[in-house]
Amino acid sequence: MLFKKMLRDIKANKTQFISIFLMAFIGVFAFCGVCSEYYGLEQTSDAFYSNTNLADGWIYNTTITDDALSKINNQTTNTERQLVINSVGNFSNNPEIKLHFIEKNQISTFFTVKGEKFNLSDKDGVWIDIRFAEAQNLSVGDNISFEFNGITLKKTIRGIGYSPEYVYEPSSSSIVPNFKEMGFAYMSHEAFPSKIQYNVLLVKFNQSPSDFKSYLDDHVDYLSFTKKDDHVSVAQFIEEMSQHKMIGEVFPIVFILVTFLILLTTMTRIITHQRTQIGVLKALGYKDRTIILHFMSYGFWLVLAGSILGLILGPMILPKLFYPSMSSFYSLPQWNPGFDISFIIVVVAMVLSSLLVSYFAAKNISKENPANTMRPKAPNLSSLGILERSRFWDKLNFNLRWNYRDAKRNNFRALMAIIGVMGCVALLISAFGMNDSLDNLKTWEYDEISHFESKLIIDSGALPSDIDNITKEVNGTKVMEQAIEIKSNGIEKTGMLLSLNKTNLITHTDPNGKPINLSSSDISLSKKIADSLGVKVGDSIKWHIIGSDKWVECKITNIHGEPLSQGIIMSPQKLDELGLNFTPTSIITAKEVNKDYDSIKSITTLTELKNNWDELSGSIMMMVSILIFFAVSLAMVVLYNLGILSFTEIEREIATLKVLGFKTGDLRKLLLTQNLVFTAIGFVLGIPLGLYLMMIVMNASGESIYYIPSLTWGNILLSAIITFSVSIVVNLMFSGKIKNLNMVEALKDVE
Numbered sequence: 001m002l003f004k005k006m007l008r009d010i011k012a013n014k015t016q017f018i019s020i021f022l023m024a025f026i027g028v029f030a031f032c033g034v035c036s037e038y039y040g041l042e043q044t045s046d047a048f049y050s051n052t053n054l055a056d057g058w059i060y061n062t063t064i065t066d067d068a069l070s071k072i073n074n075q076t077t078n079t080e081r082q083l084v085i086n087s088v089g090n091f092s093n094n095p096e097i098k099l100h101f102i103e104k105n106q107i108s109t110f111f112t113v114k115g116e117k118f119n120l121s122d123k124d125g126v127w128i129d130i131r132f133a134e135a136q137n138l139s140v141g142d143n144i145s146f147e148f149n150g151i152t153l154k155k156t157i158r159g160i161g162y163s164p165e166y167v168y169e170p171s172s173s174s175i176v177p178n179f180k181e182m183g184f185a186y187m188s189h190e191a192f193p194s195k196i197q198y199n200v201l202l203v204k205f206n207q208s209p210s211d212f213k214s215y216l217d218d219h220v221d222y223l224s225f226t227k228k229d230d231h232v233s234v235a236q237f238i239e240e241m242s243q244h245k246m247i248g249e250v251f252p253i254v255f256i257l258v259t260f261l262i263l264l265t266t267m268t269r270i271i272t273h274q275r276t277q278i279g280v281l282k283a284l285g286y287k288d289r290t291i292i293l294h295f296m297s298y299g300f301w302l303v304l305a306g307s308i309l310g311l312i313l314g315p316m317i318l319p320k321l322f323y324p325s326m327s328s329f330y331s332l333p334q335w336n337p338g339f340d341i342s343f344i345i346v347v348v349a350m351v352l353s354s355l356l357v358s359y360f361a362a363k364n365i366s367k368e369n370p371a372n373t374m375r376p377k378a379p380n381l382s383s384l385g386i387l388e389r390s391r392f393w394d395k396l397n398f399n400l401r402w403n404y405r406d407a408k409r410n411n412f413r414a415l416m417a418i419i420g421v422m423g424c425v426a427l428l429i430s431a432f433g434m435n436d437s438l439d440n441l442k443t444w445e446y447d448e449i450s451h452f453e454s455k456l457i458i459d460s461g462a463l464p465s466d467i468d469n470i471t472k473e474v475n476g477t478k479v480m481e482q483a484i485e486i487k488s489n490g491i492e493k494t495g496m497l498l499s500l501n502k503t504n505l506i507t508h509t510d511p512n513g514k515p516i517n518l519s520s521s522d523i524s525l526s527k528k529i530a531d532s533l534g535v536k537v538g539d540s541i542k543w544h545i546i547g548s549d550k551w552v553e554c555k556i557t558n559i560h561g562e563p564l565s566q567g568i569i570m571s572p573q574k575l576d577e578l579g580l581n582f583t584p585t586s587i588i589t590a591k592e593v594n595k596d597y598d599s600i601k602s603i604t605t606l607t608e609l610k611n612n613w614d615e616l617s618g619s620i621m622m623m624v625s626i627l628i629f630f631a632v633s634l635a636m637v638v639l640y641n642l643g644i645l646s647f648t649e650i651e652r653e654i655a656t657l658k659v660l661g662f663k664t665g666d667l668r669k670l671l672l673t674q675n676l677v678f679t680a681i682g683f684v685l686g687i688p689l690g691l692y693l694m695m696i697v698m699n700a701s702g703e704s705i706y707y708i709p710s711l712t713w714g715n716i717l718l719s720a721i722i723t724f725s726v727s728i729v730v731n732l733m734f735s736g737k738i739k740n741l742n743m744v745e746a747l748k749d750v751e
Contacts, residue, residue, distance in 0.1 A: 002294045010298065013270060019637040020299060021306040024350060026630060027256040028310030032343045033318025034248030034623070039338030040319055041241050041326075045167065048332060052109045054164040054228065055080075055202040057209060060547065061222045064198040071219050075212060076205045080107040081198035083189070086460060087153075090145035091136060094601065097128075097146060098184045100163075101192050107202040108164050110186045113333060115140035115159035120188045125158035131331055132183025133160045146185070151193060161333075168236040168330050171602075176612035177329060181602055223549045224485060230494055237330060239704065244322075246697050247623050254423045254693075256350065258638055260357050261420050265413070267361035271295060279373030295362040296355050303354035307347040315339065321626075325618040403674045406653075414678060420638035421682025422689060425723055427631035429690025430697070431624045432715035437698060438617050438624075440710050444513050445563045446610050452476075452505040452588035455604050462599035467584055470597050476589030477503040480575075480582055484567060486525075486543040488533040495529050495567030497545065499575050505588050508569060511561035513708060520571040524558035528566045528706040543568065545580070552578045563706050632722055639675070639730045672731045679727040683720060 010017045059072070064081050073079055083101040088094050102110075102120065110118045110127050118127055126144060138144065140160060146153045163184060171178040189196050205212050209227035216225055228234055271278070281291055319337040327335055387393055393401070407414040456476070458467060471478055480499040485492060500506065502520070510516050511527040518524055525541065535541060537556050544551045560569060572582035593603055654667055691711065698707045 021302045024303040024306030025310045028307045029314040033314030036315035036337040037319040038245040043338040052164040059201040078204040080202045082200045087146040087148035112159040112161040126155035127159040127186045129183040131179040135180040168233045283370040296358040299354040299358040417678040418682040422686040425686025426690040428719040430693040431627035433694040433711040454593040456587040457601045459601045466599040474589040476587040478584035483546045488541045522557045524560045524569040526566040
């Protein structure tokens, strides 16, 4: 019988119970969906790295000697030498292909998906990058040529696949991979045309990377060492996963908390509305425990159904929204959603919490005897406060005084309304804030810092005279960009060296994005790396160009802000003072260059760089759009439920006011005033909470990107319009309830 009663109650209050179902579904759907995408990336990449035995570290030197190899083997579980050199493919666009000549094929092995598995005995075969093969329409069995150091190698493609070292590989001209212009290839060491001299040593070790590096420093001469977590491909992919994980873990919490809030308000309203029925049940002999379990079952079944549906559909739908954009930047053999036990834990916690919330809503009424339960609940009493005793109180109109006293008597309902609005506003503010910050980052990098139209990437074999002639012809500026390693206070970071003469094509900025002037004697360190190293202006750092064993020590004279490239900025003159050669890697110019030059590998424009950034930030923007949609849905559900609760609690007061002659418009204005006041308080408190959520997510973006968290007044206004519009629309929905209120039933229901 009680089960039938529950079904009738759910049908009679279907809007509120549907909202409970939806909020439970959305909370679990968002959490499991986003985290499934993250865990899928983590589990797929971990399996790929494990299957290919990704190296724990890479040691670079001009030559890996037998003596050095013997010393290193004392500290490792396995080692493998490779010769890694840059070559140019025999295609019309002269793509850059990085060749790996393999000694054993035991560490960071090539993962073949088409053709034969890698064969160390095959002198004539080559195994190439699948993304490059697709871009160039290559197939197994095709012939391909490579040119390097005046040597031409002609090989037959035996296999096509992936490498664990190239999950992410940016092109030389942009942060976005251009697989038509770059790729990699693997060959046996026997395929090298002369005596091979290895320049990279891949290592697997059981000790910590810092202990292993300390041993290297004490016993071996080498150029540089890169641990797995600092490898360009691995680090970039980890940063991407970390940001997605942070979004997946932080934002659904808001939905889940608000679900409990809605459940509590709905159950409180139903129990208050059914006092007479509860009194009758108690008079008929139903025990308090039976009645409490009856009302606990309301939320249990709906939250259970919503949570299970969210658990099923979240991993099925959300990862597929992100994988298309992710797979355009990262190369993995598979893209599958993942699973974690935390998904089940969240569902169980949701269901148990729903039971607890329903218990708190029902336990108080069970303490009353049947006679008292059949009577309406006595209104909450409140004593006169300071405001009500002041002269200012008499100057307030009836609307404000009535709402003040109503909120004072029902302070818990007022608190729930404010918290609910805070959650909605926090989601809107954080979503719009991330959108603003990404837009500002793009504007900062490509409008305020970069003023060139074309960037010409110089070929590694270009003659200095050719570079000078091209620079003069395009009226450009030579730029040197090299990967470097920086260390201070026992901390090491990788970054980028930027060296160029003063030009109006590049405007350096401070950490707040304001223009600064750097002299030819300045050495400026980016804010992001300075904070990581714990250094400031006047402190000394050591650094070297990766691939060179010459370390340089210098003092920092400036701290600059740079969104996308963290490292050091100095002039060619200062570079020369430090004993290093200025070797330009590109030429920037205000002209739009379409001419082909023999010494120029590729040309990219500022417009292309902007488009590349839009593509790179596509997955985050997708997340932002989902958050905005859910935030608006959350606002509607929360405000509607709180409006229903408010109307139920003051139904007798509304009926009394109608009897006294108040018109429907006046009564609607009373409720609207209360809604707007609670919405305003929740909105103001939700802004800092939203900024805090935004900063949590943005701080998880890794060490390569430097954000200035920002939120425009326009988007704050848009958040306000959305929130207050929903509040007003919800209020208008109660006009019919006020107009059709049965005053006799409301005032004499106890009789």
